[in-house]
Amino acid sequence: MRLVVVGSSILDVAARPTSRVEGDTSNEGEVRLGAGGAGRNVAENLARLGCRVTLVTDLADDFAGRFLLENIRGLGIEVRLSARARTGVYLALLKPDGALDRGFCGTGTEAISPFAVLGALPDLQDFHGAVIDANLSETAVAALAERCRRLKVPYAVESVAHERARRALPAIPGCVLIKPDRAEARTLTGLPCDTPAEAAACARRLRSMGAGTAIVSLGADGFHVEHPEFSSHIPALPARVVDVTGAGDALFAVAFAAILKGLPPRLAAEAGRRAAALTVACPTAVSPAITPELLDPAGLNPTTDGGRP
Numbered sequence: 597m598r599l600v601v602v603g604s605s606i607l608d609v610a611a612r613p614t615s616r617v618e619g620d621t622s623n624e625g626e627v628r629l630g631a632g633g634a635g636r637n638v639a640e641n642l643a644r645l646g647c648r649v650t651l652v653t654d655l656a657d658d659f660a661g662r663f664l665l666e667n668i669r670g671l672g673i674e675v676r677l678s679a680r681a682r683t684g685v686y687l688a689l690l691k692p693d694g695a696l697d698r699g700f701c702g703t704g705t706e707a708i709s710p711f712a713v714l715g716a717l718p719d720l721q722d723f724h725g726a727v728i729d730a731n732l733s734e735t736a737v738a739a740l741a742e743r744c745r746r747l748k749v750p751y752a753v754e755s756v757a758h759e760r761a762r763r764a765l766p767a768i769p770g771c772v773l774i775k776p777d778r779a780e781a782r783t784l785t786g787l788p789c790d791t792p793a794e795a796a797a798c799a800r801r802l803r804s805m806g807a808g809t810a811i812v813s814l815g816a817d818g819f820h821v822e823h824p825e826f827s828s829h830i831p832a833l834p835a836r837v838v839d840v841t842g843a844g845d846a847l848f849a850v851a852f853a854a855i856l857k858g859l860p861p862r863l864a865a866e867a868g869r870r871a872a873a874l875t876v877a878c879p880t881a882v883s884p885a886i887t888p889e890l891l892d893p894a895g896l897n898p899t900t901d902g903g904r905p
Contacts, residue, residue: 597856598648598722602713602740603635603729603754605653605668606684606701607660608881610839613692631667632686632881634756635729637842641849641871642727643671644886650674650723652716656683676716694837694876695816701757710736720744725772725856726751727849730764738766745770752852754845755780769806772855775848776802777813792829795820799827809861811851811868813844819869823861830865833873842881846871854891863896870896 608630615624631640639651651673655661660683668675687700713736720726726749728740737753744751750772755764758779765784768774778789781798785805789798795812799822802810813819818831851868859867867890874883889895 597646597724597853598650599642599725599727599853599856600650600652600718600720600723601635601639601642601727601729602652602717602732603638603727604633604684604731604756605631605636605651605655605664606633606686607663608632608686608688608841610688610690610841610879612690612694612839628879629663630880631664632841633664633684633729634731634754634845635727636664636668637845637881638727638729638754638849639668639673640671640882641846641886642853643673644882644884645850645853645891646888647853648674650676650718652676652678652713652718654678654680654684656680658683660685676718678712678716688839688841690839694839696840710739714739714743717743720747720749723749725749725852727852728753728764728767730755730760730767732763734763734766737763741767741770750856752848754848755784758783768802771806772808773811773848773852774802774807774809775811775813775819775844775851777815777844781812789814792817792820796822796827796829809851809855809864811847811865813847815840819847819865821861821865826861826865828862828865830869833869835873835877837876838879840876843872843875846875846882846886850886850890857891859891859893859896863893866896867891 613625752773753767755761755776761780761783781789785801799810799812810822847868850871854864854867874885
């Protein structure tokens with residue numbers, strides 16, 4: 597299966613305290629650098645599933661850009677570049693248990709014009725599916741979604757960070773999948789999204805806006821899947837949390853690949869759930885344990901709490 601991902605690649609910097617945190621001073625902790633960005637994370641997950649992936653992304657000729665380019669090419673992912681002045685950086689401040697305390701993202705991907713994006717984009721008709729990362733400008737997102745719809749290429753939209761989530765709005769009608777977290781779902785639907793019942797309402801609203809499948813994530817509290825053939829709250833799998841960075845990208849990427857492969861939504865959700873659990877248990881944004889076996893229907897035996905078949 598050949599897929600194209602259009603979105604961000606950024607340098608991840610994660611800091612996790614190893615002792616009590618004191619204000620106004622330096623604290624002991626673990627700090628790591630890694631390859632990240634919603635688009636890049638999704639592309640790596642898809643590549644680890646055995647897909648042939650092309651990533652259209654923006655990198656500068658600086659330390660972070662060279663680090664990321666080497667990482668992406670080392671994964672066997674084809675890269676189409678849109679040059680920029682400075683490569684983006686994401687700083688994640690983690691709690692001692694690995695959960696996110698707060699994050700800061702300087703990407704600048706939204707500054708890339710739709711003309712630059714479309715110019716770097718290969719012929720969409722050569723692909724079985726596309727992923728649109730809402731780190732792009734709303735204009736670029738709209739242009740990409742329109743091209744996918746016109747060429748009848750199935751696409752999924754990754755809504756990232758609640759303030760940027762609204763950029764995904766033009767891509768919702770006709771998308772195969774959208775997977776916001778609770779903050780992004782509030783932005784996209786205007787509804788509250790703090791409980792499983794509220795997540796279900798948000799997912800139904802996204803379906804009414806034109807999404808084929810809507811998955812609304814509540815983090816450690818699981819996620820709700822809404823599809824004409826399946827509607828259920830899916831609890832998160834137990835996991836020893838090391839770092840939550842990238843878990844949502846894994847859920848999104850694996851569920852999308854499963855849908856394109858023809859798996860029913862119940863099994864696609866289970867595959868995504870397992871991918872998220874693998875990701876939170878590792879220190880990198882994408883788990884090396886993501887493999888094509890995740891999409892094997894024979895190995896998927898989901899446990900839900902009342903989904904209709």
